[in-house]
Amino acid sequence: MTAIESFTGDANPYGGGDPYADYRTADFPFTRYADLADRQLGAGVVAANDEFFAQRENLLVPGPAEFDPEHFGHKGKVMDGWETRRRRGASADHPWPTAEDHDWALVRLGAPGVVRGIVVDTAHFRGNYPQAVSVEGASVPGSPSPEELLGDHVKWTTLVPRTPVGGHAANGFSVSVEQRFTHLRVNQHPDGGIARLRVHGEVVPDPEWLTVLGTFDVVALENGGRAEDASNLFYSPASNTIQPGRSRKMDDGWETRRRRDRGNDWIRYRLAAQARIRALEIDTAYLKGNSAGWASVSVKDGESGEWTEILQRTRLQPDTNHRFVLPDPAVGTHARVDIHPDGGISRLRLFGSLTEAGTAALTARHQELGG
Numbered sequence: 039m040t041a042i043e044s045f046t047g048d049a050n051p052y053g054g055g056d057p058y059a060d061y062r063t064a065d066f067p068f069t070r071y072a073d074l075a076d077r078q079l080g081a082g083v084v085a086a087n088d089e090f091f092a093q094r095e096n097l098l099v100p101g102p103a104e105f106d107p108e109h110f111g112h113k114g115k116v117m118d119g120w121e122t123r124r125r126r127g128a129s130a131d132h133p134w135p136t137a138e139d140h141d142w143a144l145v146r147l148g149a150p151g152v153v154r155g156i157v158v159d160t161a162h163f164r165g166n167y168p169q170a171v172s173v174e175g176a177s178v179p180g181s182p183s184p185e186e187l188l189g190d191h192v193k194w195t196t197l198v199p200r201t202p203v204g205g206h207a208a209n210g211f212s213v214s215v216e217q218r219f220t221h222l223r224v225n226q227h228p229d230g231g232i233a234r235l236r237v238h239g240e241v242v243p244d245p246e247w248l249t250v251l252g253t254f255d256v257v258a259l260e261n262g263g264r265a266e267d268a269s270n271l272f273y274s275p276a277s278n279t280i281q282p283g284r285s286r287k288m289d290d291g292w293e294t295r296r297r298r299d300r301g302n303d304w305i306r307y308r309l310a311a312q313a314r315i316r317a318l319e320i321d322t323a324y325l326k327g328n329s330a331g332w333a334s335v336s337v338k339d340g341e342s343g344e345w346t347e348i349l350q351r352t353r354l355q356p357d358t359n360h361r362f363v364l365p366d367p368a369v370g371t372h373a374r375v376d377i378h379p380d381g382g383i384s385r386l387r388l389f390g391s392l393t394e395a396g397t398a399a400l401t402a403r404h405q406e407l408g409g
Contacts, residue, residue, distance in 0.1 A: 061161060062207035068155025068238045072259055075222075075237040076100075078281050079148025079260055083120075085184035086143040091121035092231060094143050097224075103233035105162040119163060121231030135228040141168075144187055145222040149241040149260050150177070152407060153197055153219060158209045159234035167205035168226035173198040175219035177408055187221060195219075200227060218242045218407035240264065242407055243310060245400040248392060253316070257373055257388040258282070262310035262400070266372075269303040270294035270380075276305045279375075279386045284359075285323040291384030293328055294377075303330075304376045309388070312339065312396035314367045318349065319387035320375070321359040329356040330377035335386075337370030346370075351378060359385075369393060 075081040077098050086094040096103075096119050103118040110116060120143060125135040153175060160167040174194040178187060186192070195215060203209040224235060243262040248254060257263035259280045268276035272295040278285075285291045294303045315337065322329040335349040348368045354360060354377075367390065375386055392400065 060206065062204060064208060064210055066155055066157065066210040066212075066238075068210075068212055069157075069236075071154045071238040071240060072149070072264070072277055073236050074147045074149050074151050074153065074239045074241065075145055075235060076148050078283070080146075081148035082146045084144050084146050084187070086120065086141070088122040088141050088229075089120060090123040091115070092117040092119050094120045096120055097143065097145070097232060097235040099234070103159065103161040117162065117231055117233075119161070119231050119233035121163070121166065122226070122229045125229040140225050140227045141229050142223055142225045144184055145224060145235065145237070147220055147222065147237065149243075150218055150220045150409070151239045151241040152216060153213045153237055153239040155213055155238045156198060156211045157234070157236040157238070158203060158211070158224075158232055159236070160203060160205050160207055160209065160231070161233040162206060163231040163233060164206045166231050168203060168228070168230035168232070170200050170202045170227040171198065171209070171232070172196070172200040172225045172227065173211070174223045174225070175215070175217070176221045176223070177217065177219050178221055182221075194223060197222070200225075216407065218404070218409045242404060242409060243400070244409065245392075245397060245404050248310065248400070249397060253389055253391050255387045256309045256313040256315065256390045256392070257307050257386060258310075264308045266306050266308050268292070268305040273382070279305065279383060280307070281385070285321065285384035288324045288328075291323070291325060291382050293325065293382030294380045297380040300379075302376055302378045303380050304374055305386075307373045307375075307386075309371055309373060310392070310396075311400040312369065312371045312393045313388075313390045314369050314393055315348065315364065315373075315388050315390035316367050317361070317363045317389040319359060319361050319385065319389075320354065320383055321385040321387075322354055322356055322382070323359065323384040324357060325382045325384060326356045328381050330354050330381040330383055332378040333383065334376045334378075336374045336376070337368050338372050339370045341372075343370070343372075345374060351376075354383075371396075
């Protein structure tokens with residue numbers, strides 16, 4: 039039921055005599071999917087059995103872990119991650135923990151979905167990383183408490199079996215379990231520290247919720263939209279454009295490198311399901327000297343459908359939210375924004391509602407995945 043392929047990058051020294059410059063990275067094929075454990079989506083670490091040295095919430099902090107070699111607190115070295123105390127056996131005659139002894143943390147995904155890959159990052163944990171890790175997933179409706187999640191009635195499915203990991207490294211695991219999950223349980227064997235956790239996958243929204251909403255953003259990541267491809271990802275990922283809320287700084291949007299030809303840049307999206315679009319927004323917040331000059335938007339219905347322009351090439355202003363009401367609703371399953379010639383936008387919003395066919399397809403997928 040579970041197929042795992044693990045990756046741990048090779049040593050990659052950056053020089054300069056820095057003893058912490060040998061951080062090991064690797065290119066994981068699953069990182070093209072959104073991070074379901076993103077705090078922007080509402081993810082959280084709801085409980086942990088131990089967080090003596092460093093708090094569990096650090097697991098989901100955006101950006102890479104930081105390290106200050108001289109930062110100590112009253113409990114010892116302050117680490118930017120989740121770190122537990124050393125486990126001990128029952129007595130001096132048996133000082134080592136048993137195979138069953140391990141530490142754990144419960145993670146609520148910000149957007150329920152199918153997990154395609156997990157990164158357990160042990161950055162800066164060099165003599166205090168776990169010997170091995172394992173990850174399990176569960177699908178629990180509503181807003182369960184930690185006590186409810188730990189109850190005997192909750193079924194946990196193995197996503198990553200107990201697997202050795204490297205220290206000061208990005209440890210990646212491909213996952214192929216076709217099931218919708220709402221929570222993860224991250225285990226470190228027997229103890230130690232993990233700097234960051236990233237859970238890449240496909241959002242699978244609740245069709246009942248979207249139907250009740252009526253009109254909503256049909257391309258939003260939290261509603262099941264996805265940035266499938268883009269012409270350029272030099273400065274920032276295209277998926278930023280469908281994150282919740284307004285952009286808060288320049289790199290919270292999508293920006294391309296400067297073009298030196300006569301082409302243009304673009305992003306292609308898959309909508310939550312077939313939808314009827316009635317209005318749209320293109321926001322260039324915080325993009326001032328580097329916003330796109332013009333933009334157009336097109337949709338198509340089905341993979342083999344023809345692209346139809348629903349917003350003609352329109353002049354954009356820097357650091358501005360642009361709103362457009364369509365004269366007639368546009369039906370589609372995919373959308374594309376073209377910017378001319380280059381630059382960036384911070385958000386794209388496509389407001390509409392699911393068609394009957396879209397609702398049926400989303401409901402079928404939700405049921406198939408155990409939602």
